[in-house]
Amino acid sequence: MSETTFMGVTRDRIDWSPRIDYDKCNDCMECDEFCPHDVFEVREDQSPKLIVKNPENCVVFCRACAKTCGPDAITFPNKNETTAYIKQIRKGEAAGG
Amino acid sequence: MDKSYAVLPCNGLDKCAGSVTREIALRLLKKTDSKIICPVFFRVSDSRYGKLAQEKPLLVLDGCATRCASKLAAEKGLKIDERINVSDMAKEENIALGLDLTLNAEAQTLVERTVAGLLSSSETVAVDQEGAAHAFFPACLSYETFQKDKFIFRLPVDEGFYFNENDVWAYVSGTHARIGVTDFVQKSLSDIMFFTPTAVGAEIEQFDDLGTVESGKAVFEIISPVSGIVTSINEKLIDAPEMLNQNPYEQGWIAEIELSDFAEDRNLLHTFSGYLPIMKRKVTEFHV
Numbered sequence: 171m172s173e174t175t176f177m178g179v180t181r182d183r184i185d186w187s188p189r190i191d192y193d194k195c196n197d198c199m200e201c202d203e204f205c206p207h208d209v210f211e212v213r214e215d216q217s218p219k220l221i222v223k224n225p226e227n228c229v230v231f232c233r234a235c236a237k238t239c240g241p242d243a244i245t246f247p248n249k250n251e252t253t254a255y256i257k258q259i260r261k262g263e264a265a266g267g
Numbered sequence: 268m269d270k271s272y273a274v275l276p277c278n279g280l281d282k283c284a285g286s287v288t289r290e291i292a293l294r295l296l297k298k299t300d301s302k303i304i305c306p307v308f309f310r311v312s313d314s315r316y317g318k319l320a321q322e323k324p325l326l327v328l329d330g331c332a333t334r335c336a337s338k339l340a341a342e343k344g345l346k347i348d349e350r351i352n353v354s355d356m357a358k359e360e361n362i363a364l365g366l367d368l369t370l371n372a373e374a375q376t377l378v379e380r381t382v383a384g385l386l387s388s389s390e391t392v393a394v395d396q397e398g399a400a401h402a403f404f405p406a407c408l409s410y411e412t413f414q415k416d417k418f419i420f421r422l423p424v425d426e427g428f429y430f431n432e433n434d435v436w437a438y439v440s441g442t443h444a445r446i447g448v449t450d451f452v453q454k455s456l457s458d459i460m461f462f463t464p465t466a467v468g469a470e471i472e473q474f475d476d477l478g479t480v481e482s483g484k485a486v487f488e489i490i491s492p493v494s495g496i497v498t499s500i501n502e503k504l505i506d507a508p509e510m511l512n513q514n515p516y517e518q519g520w521i522a523e524i525e526l527s528d529f530a531e532d533r534n535l536l537h538t539f540s541g542y543l544p545i546m547k548r549k550v551t552e553f554h555v
């Protein structure tokens with residue numbers, strides 16, 4: 171698979187993916203059913219059953235699965251900080267040539 | 268009378284209005300040098316009509332609100348020069364189209380009037396009435412197109428268009444922007460069935476969501492390319508979300524925003540030349 175980027179920044183440098191609060195999660199798997207990007211993994215007979223397996227598949231700035239989560243167990247990094255961070259990397263790289 | 272068209276009627280046989288489109292097309296053929304595009308044959312063969320649609324202005328005749336002929340034209344990537352919806356025309360003219368599929372005298376009158384109207388109008392009627400109300404948006408866009416399998420993808424080349432990597436565009440003019448999704452979103456979702464907008468008056472930061480569009484396949488979050496206050500949303504999309512599939516850049520726009528800091532927002536946006544390769548890559552990687 172080719173290396174993916176977001177606004178010219180390689181995807182692995184951007185920390186954007188769902189965070190699951192396992193105290194709230196009730197294993198309904200709505201989020202996994204909803205997301206088409208193969209971000210989550212459901213592991214039968216394991217605890218926790220749901221994990222974020224491929225965080226880099228998550229679409230930067232998407233938060234759609236959080237809306238499907240009844241108990242509000244999904245959160246995301248701070249959008250403004252992420253935006254600022256991406257800008258900072260881009261500036262640094264432009265300056266560095 | 269040298270006006271002539273490439274006429275694409277819906278030719279819907281099970282509705283009176285559909286039969287009216289056929290009559291209008293036949294009448295135009297008789298009176299002018301117009302040529303007919305048969306919707307049934309066009310579906311299975313592009314080659315027959317492709318050239319014709321380039322040579323003459325395209326007139327699309329829809330019978331009813333399902334707008335099959337418009338949809339067909341959009342699917343084939345044709346630019347519609349003029350469009351008539353027979354059911355709307357009938358309402359305007361106060362003519363009741365019955366359930367009877369053979370055309371009665373009233374329906375004939377409608378045919379006559381429509382043809383006369385078409386031939387007398389010296390200028391093409393603006394297709395997008397809504398667009399006229401929002402004066403800052405260009406009446407007519409130019410597109411770059413490319414093809415994958417049987418699908419044609421468009422991207423507007425006009426200056427003023429910006430794109431984020433979440434496949435949402437903003438057309439910026441002065442302190443205002445109109446927002447919408449790109450052809451990639453529309454095509455990868457296929458038939459869009461729901462549009463859930465954000466509220467007018469909402470304060471939006473760059474990359475906040477402006478609501479969702481949804482098809483049988485997936486839900487797409489509309490991630491705003493710009494920051495500002497939502498001044499209007501495209502209400503028509505709520506009742507007719509299929510307009511997004513017809514053209515997400517014109518009648519399928521999503522919202523309008525009064526910009527708060529576009530100079531800053533622009534740092535994380537692409538222009539046409541930056542986004543085109545991204546959309547092409549996504550199209551290649553996308554498996555229907």
Ligand code: SF4
Pocket residue numbers: 190194195196197198199200201202220238239240241242243244
């Ligand atoms: S939708 Fe929420 S509660 Fe359900 S599995 Fe996902 S994180 Fe857990």
Ligand code: SF4
Pocket residue numbers: 187188204205206207209210227228229232233234235236
């Ligand atoms: S934020 Fe969007 S892309 Fe990321 S896991 Fe949730 S639904 Fe999938």
